[in-house]
Amino acid sequence: MTHRIIHRLNTALENRLPEQRLFLRSDQGTRFIRLQPWMQALILSASAVVLAWSIIVSAVLLIDSIGSGDAREQARLSYLEFETRLDEMATERDLRAAEAAAAQGRFSVALEQVSGMQSALLASEERRRELETGISLIQTTLRTAMTERDSAIAELAQVTGAAGTPTVASASKGDVSQTLGFLAAALDRTASERDAMESVADGAKTEADDIAYEMRLMEERHDEIFAQLEDAVTISMEPLDRVFSSVGIDPQNLIDEVRRGYSGQGGPLGPLAPAALPGGDTPAARADLERARAIFDGLDRLNLYRIAVDKTPLALPLKTSFRFTSPFGRRWGRMHEGIDLAGAYGSPIYATGDGVVVKAGWHSGYGQMVELRHPYGLSTLYGHLSEIKVSVGQKVSRGDRIGDMGNTGRSTGTHLHYEVHVGSEPINPMSFIKAATNVF
Numbered sequence: 471m472t473h474r475i476i477h478r479l480n481t482a483l484e485n486r487l488p489e490q491r492l493f494l495r496s497d498q499g500t501r502f503i504r505l506q507p508w509m510q511a512l513i514l515s516a517s518a519v520v521l522a523w524s525i526i527v528s529a530v531l532l533i534d535s536i537g538s539g540d541a542r543e544q545a546r547l548s549y550l551e552f553e554t555r556l557d558e559m560a561t562e563r564d565l566r567a568a569e570a571a572a573a574q575g576r577f578s579v580a581l582e583q584v585s586g587m588q589s590a591l592l593a594s595e596e597r598r599r600e601l602e603t604g605i606s607l608i609q610t611t612l613r614t615a616m617t618e619r620d621s622a623i624a625e626l627a628q629v630t631g632a633a634g635t636p637t638v639a640s641a642s643k644g645d646v647s648q649t650l651g652f653l654a655a656a657l658d659r660t661a662s663e664r665d666a667m668e669s670v671a672d673g674a675k676t677e678a679d680d681i682a683y684e685m686r687l688m689e690e691r692h693d694e695i696f697a698q699l700e701d702a703v704t705i706s707m708e709p710l711d712r713v714f715s716s717v718g719i720d721p722q723n724l725i726d727e728v729r730r731g732y733s734g735q736g737g738p739l740g741p742l743a744p745a746a747l748p749g750g751d752t753p754a755a756r757a758d759l760e761r762a763r764a765i766f767d768g769l770d771r772l773n774l775y776r777i778a779v780d781k782t783p784l785a786l787p788l789k790t791s792f793r794f795t796s797p798f799g800r801r802w803g804r805m806h807e808g809i810d811l812a813g814a815y816g817s818p819i820y821a822t823g824d825g826v827v828v829k830a831g832w833h834s835g836y837g838q839m840v841e842l843r844h845p846y847g848l849s850t851l852y853g854h855l856s857e858i859k860v861s862v863g864q865k866v867s868r869g870d871r872i873g874d875m876g877n878t879g880r881s882t883g884t885h886l887h888y889e890v891h892v893g894s895e896p897i898n899p900m901s902f903i904k905a906a907t908n909v910f
Contacts, residue, residue, distance in 0.1 A: 587677070597663070785820070815876065818874060819840075
């Protein structure tokens, strides 16, 4: 049956692929191999399959190389943008704080001026009242004196007779005229002073109204500044919260741990919020103080997040072209606790975060392996290296070269096996790599 099928196949292909003979000459003689049409067709088909597979693999590698290069460039640009945004927000915070301090100073000066004007007004009013009281007393005394004088003149006239009366009356009239002139002048001066003090009081009231209006404008501006700062802090905080929540790290616990490690007073992470604001112990001043403290607390938390991000392994361990060949999870019935990244032999491997080398050497199925311990209970592992560039106990920073890609240990080809652990629990490294897109 098989011979019959081969014969029919040879007959069908004989016109296109005639039988060929391959001669092999040696010292003992000459031999030949018959290449029947079906054998030639099989060889051509296998060659075509191999050629097509090579083209497809090359295209996939080219696409992966282009994609990984774009991702690294985008990550670098995003990191620069994040740094610029933090610097702009810090500058804006300093400007707003300076404006608030200057406004509070102007407000204090204005309050002192209003207080002085009010004191002067009260003093003038008190003086006016004293003058009015004095004038009333003088008028009463004058009336009493005039009444007594008239009585004395009448008695004198009765005693001395009519002859001496004109002289006394003339003298009395002269005294009365002088007294009335003195009183009129005193009243004029008092009225002038009263009018001047009323004018000063009116000016002080107008100036107080203007200052009150400026204070209302200043309060509205303060509310606007506070709202902008609160929005900026909130917008900057949300991506960082998502970064650590997405990888299973409690953000509050992380902040507390960073604060314990950076608790020195007076340095860049010292207390930022003021103890009190100018303006006195009023409800408005207390409300502004609470809002300012909340903003400074947010900026402090943002700064602590920034420190945590610098020390957390969020970067890629490779900067050259690579291909993602195996994910995190179960594989062939066993747990694959990391990801595999295939690339060229000898490609540089970089630390993904600040840490200390705790292992550097041959380790079971990992072959040449490096393990880094990072802050906050995190650790990373780099396996199947061809060469190790660090030693145990050495401190490394993000981006330091720790080894080269290889094929040591239990491996089927050149690649990097990369793991991330939180405590003793393995975490999908792609969670950290994807979370970094919210920061860099």
